[in-house]
Amino acid sequence: MTTSAVKQEKAAGSGTVNFLVGLVIVVALAFLARWLKGLVYGVEDLFGLGIPGKVLEFPIWAALVGLIANYVLKAVKVFEYAKSGFRTELFLKIGLVLLGAGISFKVIVTAAAGAIIQGIIMVASVYMFSWWLGGKFGLPDTLRAVMSTAVSICGVSAAIAAAGSVLAKKEEITYVTALVIITALPLMVIAPLIAGAMNMPEPVAGAWFGGNVDTTAAVVGAGTIYGETAQKIASIVKQTQNVLIGVVAFLLALYFTTVVEGKKEKPSAAIIWQRFPKFVLGFIVASLIFTFGWIASDPSSAIKGMKDWAFCLAFVCMGLELEVSGFKKMGWAPVIVYLIVTVFNTVLALGVSWLIFGWLFPASL
Amino acid sequence: MKVKINEDWLATIIAFVLLILAMVNAINPAWVKF
Numbered sequence: 491m492t493t494s495a496v497k498q499e500k501a502a503g504s505g506t507v508n509f510l511v512g513l514v515i516v517v518a519l520a521f522l523a524r525w526l527k528g529l530v531y532g533v534e535d536l537f538g539l540g541i542p543g544k545v546l547e548f549p550i551w552a553a554l555v556g557l558i559a560n561y562v563l564k565a566v567k568v569f570e571y572a573k574s575g576f577r578t579e580l581f582l583k584i585g586l587v588l589l590g591a592g593i594s595f596k597v598i599v600t601a602a603a604g605a606i607i608q609g610i611i612m613v614a615s616v617y618m619f620s621w622w623l624g625g626k627f628g629l630p631d632t633l634r635a636v637m638s639t640a641v642s643i644c645g646v647s648a649a650i651a652a653a654g655s656v657l658a659k660k661e662e663i664t665y666v667t668a669l670v671i672i673t674a675l676p677l678m679v680i681a682p683l684i685a686g687a688m689n690m691p692e693p694v695a696g697a698w699f700g701g702n703v704d705t706t707a708a709v710v711g712a713g714t715i716y717g718e719t720a721q722k723i724a725s726i727v728k729q730t731q732n733v734l735i736g737v738v739a740f741l742l743a744l745y746f747t748t749v750v751e752g753k754k755e756k757p758s759a760a761i762i763w764q765r766f767p768k769f770v771l772g773f774i775v776a777s778l779i780f781t782f783g784w785i786a787s788d789p790s791s792a793i794k795g796m797k798d799w800a801f802c803l804a805f806v807c808m809g810l811e812l813e814v815s816g817f818k819k820m821g822w823a824p825v826i827v828y829l830i831v832t833v834f835n836t837v838l839a840l841g842v843s844w845l846i847f848g849w850l851f852p853a854s855l
Numbered sequence: 856m857k858v859k860i861n862e863d864w865l866a867t868i869i870a871f872v873l874l875i876l877a878m879v880n881a882i883n884p885a886w887v888k889f
């Protein structure tokens with residue numbers, strides 16, 4: 491593609507009007523998801539299969555509606571025009587800061603203590619296993635780095651951070667991002683079902699979702715499906731894990747410049763702050779405001795309503811942003827590696843979260 | 856001059872604007888009921 495063609499493509503999809511059109515589509519789809527949830531929520535037995543309607547919580551409807559719209563918008567060639575309004579991360583971060591306004595700071599400190607231990611065990615083990623397995627399957631170092639960071643920390647944003655550190659190709663980021671969403675969407679639904687079948691306490695289930703599901707949106711979705719406490723713990727655990735992005739990005743940049751490329755200059759440690767998820771600070775400040783009693787703890791409050799809307803918009807966008815066209819270019823070896831590592835991640839996170847949130851820090855939550 | 860703001864800060868600012876509006880009862884819970 492020529493430079494002018496790239497400029498034209500950018501101009502066609504990134505203006506204010508494009509953003510507003512995309513935003514209107516996302517909001518309309520969120521209303522549709524809410525309507526669908528309301529339609530089946532009170533039903534005792536869905537389709538005669540013994541499934542109560544209330545298990546189909548809004549993250550499932552929102553992601554499903556987003557996936558269908560993804561297909562339809564691409565078929566009618568509107569997707570590219572409107573995609574700048576599909577902002578999963580923005581809506582998710584707004585929702586997470588608002589969620590902080592309903593969590594006591596003491597809960598954050600207690601859960602974060604467990605989450606730090608869990609995060610270090612999970613990130614180190616899963617990263618090294620993924621790196622090793624990727625090597626066995628002959629994947630390029632850059633793809634291995636992006637994939638290992640995505641699967642061990644937090645999916646899409648970690649993949650982008652790692653890609654910047656190792657100078658990965660654009661198609662490698664797109665590919666890993668698609669893998670993350672494809673595995674996270676079913677996990678968002680299956681993990682709460684497994685947790686329910688095991689009668690898992692909500693804090694343990696939340697810690698498991700936070701340690702095992704790859705992308706923050708799906709973690710929040712799984713927690714929302716399982717229960718309010720699970721949603722809070724899952725969000726705290728995932729955000730604690732996300733804080734490690736900067737450290738991993740720095741270590742990767744250090745390894746690739748000095749070992750792989752053999753250069754003498756070292757990357758700046760400033761990358762740790764650059765990659766730090768700043769909205770986590772907003773989440774903590776919101777929690778402090780709540781802890782000081784400046785926000786009423788009313789379950790029907792406007793803050794809770796806005797938080798649910800923000801999450802619903804994020805889940806719709808998650809379905810909209812799924813992109814599978816890159817798979818043909820890369821082949822199936824990375825998919826196999828990713829799926830094996832996901833199973834490893836899921837089983838290990840189950841054991842570690844039971845140990846930490848079921849045994850080490852059980853009473854305080 | 857075009858000012859580019861980090862998405863993390865943008866999300867935090869939007870969330871705090873909403874939070875403050877809710878704290879001063881400028882947003883009716885019925886309007887945003889999910």
